Amino acid sequence: MKIQINDKTYTYDQPITLKEIANEIKEEDCLAAKVNGRLRELSYIITKDSTLSFLKYNHPDAIRIYESTLRYVIAKAVKNLYPKAKVRFNYSISRSILGVFESFDGVLNASVVEQIKKEVQRIIDKDIKIDRKRISIGAATKMYTDFGMLDKVAILKYRDEDYVNLYECDGYINYMFGYMLPSTGYLKSFKLFLYHPGFIIQYPRAEFNGQIPPFSDEPRFGMALKEAAKWGRVIHGNTIPLINEYAKDFASSVDFVNMCETKHSHMLYELGTQIQNNMETIRLIAIAGPSSSGKTTFSNRLRIELMSRGIMPVMISIDDYYLNKKFAPKNEDGSPDLEHVDALDVEQFNSDMLSLIQGQEVVLPKFNFQTGTREKGKTIRLSDNTPIIIEGIHALNEKLTKSIPKHQKFNIYISPQTQLHIDNHNPISITELRLLRRIVRDQKYRNSSAIDTMGMWPSVRRGEFKWIYPTQKEANFVFNSELTYEFAVLKKHAVAQLKAIPSDSEHFITANRILKFLKYFRDIDDEIVPCNSLLREFIGGSSFH
Numbered sequence: 001m002k003i004q005i006n007d008k009t010y011t012y013d014q015p016i017t018l019k020e021i022a023n024e025i026k027e028e029d030c031l032a033a034k035v036n037g038r039l040r041e042l043s044y045i046i047t048k049d050s051t052l053s054f055l056k057y058n059h060p061d062a063i064r065i066y067e068s069t070l071r072y073v074i075a076k077a078v079k080n081l082y083p084k085a086k087v088r089f090n091y092s093i094s095r096s097i098l099g100v101f102e103s104f105d106g107v108l109n110a111s112v113v114e115q116i117k118k119e120v121q122r123i124i125d126k127d128i129k130i131d132r133k134r135i136s137i138g139a140a141t142k143m144y145t146d147f148g149m150l151d152k153v154a155i156l157k158y159r160d161e162d163y164v165n166l167y168e169c170d171g172y173i174n175y176m177f178g179y180m181l182p183s184t185g186y187l188k189s190f191k192l193f194l195y196h197p198g199f200i201i202q203y204p205r206a207e208f209n210g211q212i213p214p215f216s217d218e219p220r221f222g223m224a225l226k227e228a229a230k231w232g233r234v235i236h237g238n239t240i241p242l243i244n245e246y247a248k249d250f251a252s253s254v255d256f257v258n259m260c261e262t263k264h265s266h267m268l269y270e271l272g273t274q275i276q277n278n279m280e281t282i283r284l285i286a287i288a289g290p291s292s293s294g295k296t297t298f299s300n301r302l303r304i305e306l307m308s309r310g311i312m313p314v315m316i317s318i319d320d321y322y323l324n325k326k327f328a329p330k331n332e333d334g335s336p337d338l339e340h341v342d343a344l345d346v347e348q349f350n351s352d353m354l355s356l357i358q359g360q361e362v363v364l365p366k367f368n369f370q371t372g373t374r375e376k377g378k379t380i381r382l383s384d385n386t387p388i389i390i391e392g393i394h395a396l397n398e399k400l401t402k403s404i405p406k407h408q409k410f411n412i413y414i415s416p417q418t419q420l421h422i423d424n425h426n427p428i429s430i431t432e433l434r435l436l437r438r439i440v441r442d443q444k445y446r447n448s449s450a451i452d453t454m455g456m457w458p459s460v461r462r463g464e465f466k467w468i469y470p471t472q473k474e475a476n477f478v479f480n481s482e483l484t485y486e487f488a489v490l491k492k493h494a495v496a497q498l499k500a501i502p503s504d505s506e507h508f509i510t511a512n513r514i515l516k517f518l519k520y521f522r523d524i525d526d527e528i529v530p531c532n533s534l535l536r537e538f539i540g541g542s543s544f545h
Helices: 018-024 060-081 110-125 137-146 150-156 219-234 240-246 250-277 295-307 346-357 430-446 450-474 486-499 508-518
Strands: 002-005 008-011 032-035 038-040 050-055 086-092 096-103 131-136 163-169 172-174 191-195 198-202 284-288 362-368 373-380 388-391 409-415 421-423 477-480
Touching: 018 032, 018 050, 032 060, 038 508, 060 086, 060 096, 060 110, 060 163, 060 172, 060 198, 086 219, 110 191, 131 137, 137 150, 137 163, 150 240, 150 421, 219 477, 240 250, 240 486, 250 295, 250 409, 250 477, 284 295, 284 450, 295 388, 295 409, 346 362, 346 388, 430 450, 430 486, 430 508, 450 486, 450 508, 486 508
Parallel strands: 002 050, 284 388, 284 409, 409 477
Antiparallel strands: 002 008, 032 038, 032 050, 086 096, 096 198, 131 163, 163 172, 191 198, 362 373
């Protein structure tokens, strides 16, 4: 076999694992590999001519495998120490995982967490092999039932295949709905500490070049996630099987959709009340959040909420303050960096906002995206009960509104904060939901394929880490734009696009990963979704479009 790695060709006369190749050519810190465009575990055996590249700690697909394996080992450690306990993993604040006990005979304290941490380290130090096995659905159902893992039994009935993959490690069997490292010793670093009501798990992050970022306690976002978890319990809909129970017929689907939409209405009412109670001082309402959070629809619904209280806001687009492209900061390749705050005319924006707040008449600019230049827009003057609403990537950036005192600003951060699970050990990523929303929206409104969207996604994510996440601490209110039913609606809009991505595409791995969990959802009809729903921003049919 001829195997090409980084422009070098290696010849082998018998099948060989990726792990053996990495050891032989002294390729360090490998966690996985791309083989002929497909993501493969290090235990994968190569049997024919191939082109491959090893993936390390700076690659997100490799880190996903690392994280899945760490969750697996922690679940094993808990099982070793507390055989009757049931642990659930949730994605949490500061790019971490929160482990909580669904059932535990005792009090979770620092001593218990330290025991778990020591057991995890013991398992890692022993470098125990993790074997992948394939068994029938029937055998897996019986085995999970015997082990009391009924959450895993529930998801199996929605699996199309008649088999399931499992991973066995020193007698412990589990499946994390993703690839795994070949042995426990590959887990070089992790942090685990008590954090009520559970324990925080930190692991290396690709965006930090394989380092574990400092833990940043974020009370507002911690509360938003806590409320999301509480919501899932209240409606009995925090796992795919439970959501599918709602989607089993039209009447149940209608109830489910309307419950989720009512949650948004309640949050808007709460937000409107806060703003109304402080209208003597609030002059600027700033809304920011990562891509595909539903900012546009949310801004309009907030405007309507305030209007119903006699408050008449005006919406001003930050995008109209772009500098001419030739004056924008440059990316490394020389192209204009339109995500940079200095791509905006910050001084003019500050001047105009302050003038409006002071009751002066202002001629707003209008940016022409075809010509890349600013033109003259409408002339406005605000009355006393007219706050300004702005939304965009830099809306919470203090530099953008530095001329306006903080007590006159009300900052809102919007993002889907989901606490949905495939099963107890497998949470669904918030980022995955946003990417799915964007794929559907870009195809609907921009005639862009899933490949186009995925091609832009790394740049979008870099912009979020640089410009959005550092300013989220400025938020006075966090709006959770997640709708628990939305995967069941988005699925049918996305599946055909994702399946159309060829296996030799660099985005096939991402498409395959999303399809693997989407297939478990039952469909919910679009017609049930209200015309003012945030979801309509992505699937079409919005009354605000």
